[in-house]
Amino acid sequence: xxxxxxxxxxxxxxxxxxxxxxxxxxxxxxxxxxxxxxxxxxxxxxxxxxxxxxxxxxxxxxxxxxxxxxxxxxxxxxxxxxxxxxxxxxxxxxxxxxxxxxxxxxxxxxxxxxxxxxxxxxxxxxxxxxxxxxxxxxxxxxxxxxxxxxxxxxxxxxxxxxxxxxxxxxxxxxxxxxxxxxxxxxxxxxxxxxxxxxxxxxxxxxxxxxxxxxxxxxxxxxxxxxxxxxxxxxxxxxxxxxxxxxxxxxxxxxxxxxxxxxxxxxxxxxxxxxxxxxxxxxxxxxxxxxxxxxxxxxxxxxxxxxxxxxxxxxxxxxxxxxxxxxxxxxxxxxxxxxxxxx
Amino acid sequence: xxxxxxxxxxxxxxxxxxxxxxxxxxxxxxxxxxxxxxxxxxxxxxxxxxxxxxxxxxxxxxxxxxxxxxxxxxxxxxxxxxxxxxxxxxxxxxxxxxxxxxxxxxxxxxxxxxxxxxxxxxxxxxxxxxxxxxxxxxxxxxxxxxxxxxxxxxxxxxxxxxxxxxxxxxxxxxxxxxxxxxxxxxxxxxxxxxxxxxxxxxxxxxxxxxxxxxxxxxxxxxxxxxxxxxxxxxxxxxxxxxxxxxxxxxxxxxxxxxxxxxxxxxxxxxxxxxxxxxxxxxxxxxxxxxxxxxxxx
Numbered sequence: 088x089x090x091x092x093x094x095x096x097x098x099x100x101x102x103x104x105x106x107x108x109x110x111x112x113x114x115x116x117x118x119x120x121x122x123x124x125x126x127x128x129x130x131x132x133x134x135x136x137x138x139x140x141x142x143x144x145x146x147x148x149x150x151x152x153x154x155x156x157x158x159x160x161x162x163x164x165x166x167x168x169x170x171x172x173x174x175x176x177x178x179x180x181x182x183x184x185x186x187x188x189x190x191x192x193x194x195x196x197x198x199x200x201x202x203x204x205x206x207x208x209x210x211x212x213x214x215x216x217x218x219x220x221x222x223x224x225x226x227x228x229x230x231x232x233x234x235x236x237x238x239x240x241x242x243x244x245x246x247x248x249x250x251x252x253x254x255x256x257x258x259x260x261x262x263x264x265x266x267x268x269x270x271x272x273x274x275x276x277x278x279x280x281x282x283x284x285x286x287x288x289x290x291x292x293x294x295x296x297x298x299x300x301x302x303x304x305x306x307x308x309x310x311x312x313x314x315x316x317x318x319x320x321x322x323x324x325x326x327x328x329x330x331x332x333x334x335x336x337x338x339x340x341x342x343x344x345x346x347x348x349x350x351x352x353x354x355x356x357x358x359x360x361x362x363x364x365x366x367x368x369x370x371x372x373x374x375x376x377x378x379x380x381x382x383x384x385x386x387x388x389x390x391x392x393x394x395x396x397x398x399x400x401x402x403x404x405x406x407x408x409x410x411x412x413x414x415x416x417x418x419x420x421x422x423x424x425x426x427x428x429x
Numbered sequence: 430x431x432x433x434x435x436x437x438x439x440x441x442x443x444x445x446x447x448x449x450x451x452x453x454x455x456x457x458x459x460x461x462x463x464x465x466x467x468x469x470x471x472x473x474x475x476x477x478x479x480x481x482x483x484x485x486x487x488x489x490x491x492x493x494x495x496x497x498x499x500x501x502x503x504x505x506x507x508x509x510x511x512x513x514x515x516x517x518x519x520x521x522x523x524x525x526x527x528x529x530x531x532x533x534x535x536x537x538x539x540x541x542x543x544x545x546x547x548x549x550x551x552x553x554x555x556x557x558x559x560x561x562x563x564x565x566x567x568x569x570x571x572x573x574x575x576x577x578x579x580x581x582x583x584x585x586x587x588x589x590x591x592x593x594x595x596x597x598x599x600x601x602x603x604x605x606x607x608x609x610x611x612x613x614x615x616x617x618x619x620x621x622x623x624x625x626x627x628x629x630x631x632x633x634x635x636x637x638x639x640x641x642x643x644x645x646x647x648x649x650x651x652x653x654x655x656x657x658x659x660x661x662x663x664x665x666x667x668x669x670x671x672x673x674x675x676x677x678x679x680x681x682x683x684x685x686x687x688x689x690x691x692x693x694x695x696x697x698x699x700x701x702x703x704x705x706x707x708x709x710x711x712x713x714x715x716x717x718x719x720x721x722x723x724x725x726x
Binding site: 098101102105106113116117225226228229230231232233234237238241359360362363366367370381382385386390393397400401404405 | 562563565566568570571572573574577578580581582585654658661662665666667668678681685688692695696699702703706707710711714
C-alpha cells in the first residue's frame with residue numbers, strides 16, 4: 088500500500104506539473120500581452136506594468152518565468168478577472184463549491200439509479216427486462232444534455248409547476264457563506280427558517296442534478312451489468328450455490344459486494360464526463376457555479392479567468408480521480424500491483 | 430481432416446468479413462446502419478434535396494407550425510422559424526454541418542491517433558511511462574472543457590470548433606490503439622511472423638491491424654456520438670457555428686427566444702440530434718455485439 092501511495096503521489100505531482108505548464112503556455116497562446124494575460128490587469132499604468140514584469144520575471148528565460156508563475160499560483164494569486172477586475176481567487180472560492188455540490192449530488196443520484204438497474208439487468212441476463220433496461224440506457228446516453236434540461240424546465244417548472252427552474256436557492260433566504268456548500272451552510276446557520284431554507288434548496292437542486300445524472304447513470308447501468316455478469320459466472324458463486332444458499336443470500340452476500348468493487352474503479356473516470364455535463368447544465372439552470380462562469384468568461388474574452396478556471400476544474404477532477412483510486416486499492420489488494428512502464 | 434469440396438477453392442473469410450456476416454443478422458444493428466447511411470447521404474446531397482435555402486427567409490411565413498398542425502402549411506412541412514426560414518431545409522443542411530463534420534473529425538483523429546498510438550506501442554521504458562502519464566492527464570480533463578479552451582485560443586467559429594474537437598479526440602485513439610497493439614504483440618501469431626523474420630512495421634501492417642480494426646471502429650462510433658453532441662453543445666453555447674449557419678445546436682439556441690410561441694423550433698433540432706446519436710450508437714452497439722459473438726464462436 089505504501090508503494091502504491093508513493094506511485095499515486097508521483098503521478099499527482101506530474102499531473103500538476105503538466106497542468107500548470109498548460110495554463111502557463113495558454114498566456115502565450117491567447118491574444119494580447121503575456122504578462123497581462125497572467126495577471127489580468129488590463130488597465131495597468133506603465134509603472135505597474137514594470138512591477139508586473141518584475142513579479143513574473145518576464146525579462147528572464149522561460150524556465151524562470153514558469154517558476155515565477157507557479158509560485159504565484161501556489162501562493163494563491165491567480166491574478167485578476169479581466170472583466171470584473173476582482174481577484175479570481177475570491178470568485179473561485181465563491182463559485183467552485185456550488186459546482187462541487189451539484190456534481191456530487193448528481194454522482195450520487197446516478198449511482199443510486201444506475202447501479203441497481205444494472206444489477207437487475209444482469210440477474211435477468213438476456214431476458215426482456217435486460218433488453219428493456221439496455222435500450223433505455225442507450226436512449227438516455229444519446230439525449231443532448233442541453234435539450235434535456237430545456238424539456239425538464241418545460242415539463243416540471245412551467246407545465247406542472249412542481250420545481251423551480253433557476254438558481255440555487257430562493258432569494259428570500261439569507262444564508263451566511265461559511266463553507267460555500269449550500270446544504271452545510273444552511274445546517275450551520277442559526278436562522279429560524281433553517282428547515283424551510285433546506286427544503287427550498289433541495290427543491291432547487293433536484294432538476295439540475297437529475298439532468299446531469301442521466302447520462303452517467305446509463306454508463307453506471309452498463310458498468311454494473313458487465314461487472315455483475317462477470318461475477319455471477321465465477322466459481323465461488325457456483326460454490327455458494329452448491330452449498331445450498333438461497334438466491335437472495337448469493338446476490339446480497341457475495342455477488343453485490345464483489346461487483347461493487349469493480350464499479351468503484353470507474354467512478355473517477357466518469358467524473359470528468361459528469362463535470363462537463365454539469366458545466367452545460369449550469370448555464371441552462373442559471374446555477375451559480377464555475378462552469379457558467381467559465382463559459383461567460385469566453386464570451387467576455389476574460390483570458391485570465393479561462394486559464395485559472397481550467398486549472399482549478401481539472402485539479403478538482405484529478406483529486407476525485409486519485410481518491411477513487413485509493414478507495415479502490417484499499418478495497419481490492421489485487422489493484423496495488425505494477426501498472427505503468429512495464 | 431478430409432476436404433469436403435475437392436474442386437472448389439476453400440475460402441477463409443477475413444475477420445472483417447466474418448464480423449459483417451454476424452452484424453447483418455442483427456436487425457436492430459442493421460436498422461441503425463440504414464439510418465446512418467441515410468444521414469450520410471443526406472449530409473452529402475442536402476443542397477440538392479432541400480426545398481428552400483437555409484438562410485433566406487420568407488417574411489410572409491413567419492413562425493409557421495409544422496404541417497400536421499391546424500395552422501400548418503404543407504409546402505413548409507416542418508414549419509418555419511422567426512425569420513420565415515424553412516425548418517426542414519435548415520435541418521437538412523444542418524445534417525452536413527453537425528453529422529457530416531463530426532464524421533470527418535472522427536476519421537481525421539482516428540488516422541492521426543492510430544499512427545501515433547501504434548508507433549508508441551513499440552516503445553518501452555521511460556518514454557512509454559511518460560506518454561502514459563501524459564495521456565492520463567489529457568484524458569482526465571473533460572473533453573468539452575478542453576474544446577472550450579481551444580476555441581478560446583482560436584476564437585469562436587465552426588472551423589475552429591472542428592479543430593478543437595479533433596485535437597480532443599486524438600488522445601483517446603492513441604490510448605486505445607496503443608493498448609490494442611500491445612495486447613496483440615504478446616500473442617503467438619506475432620511471434621510466429623517475427624520468427625519468419627518480419628520487421629516490426631510489417632507485423633504491424635499485415636498481422637496486427639486486421640485484428641484490431643473492428644475495435645478501432647467501435648471506438649470510432651463512440652467518438653462520433655460524442656463528437657455530434659460536442660459540436661451541438663458548442664453551437665448551443667454560441668461558441669461553435671455562428672448566426673446564419675443551420676447547425677443543429679445553433680438552431681436550437683436560436684429557437685429559445687420563441688420557446689413558448691413556437692416550441693417546434695426547439696424540439697425538432699433536439700430530435701434530429703437524438704436521431705443521429707442513436708443511429709451512431711446502434712451501429713457501435715452492433716459492432717460490439719458481433720465482436721463478442723465472433724469471439725465466442
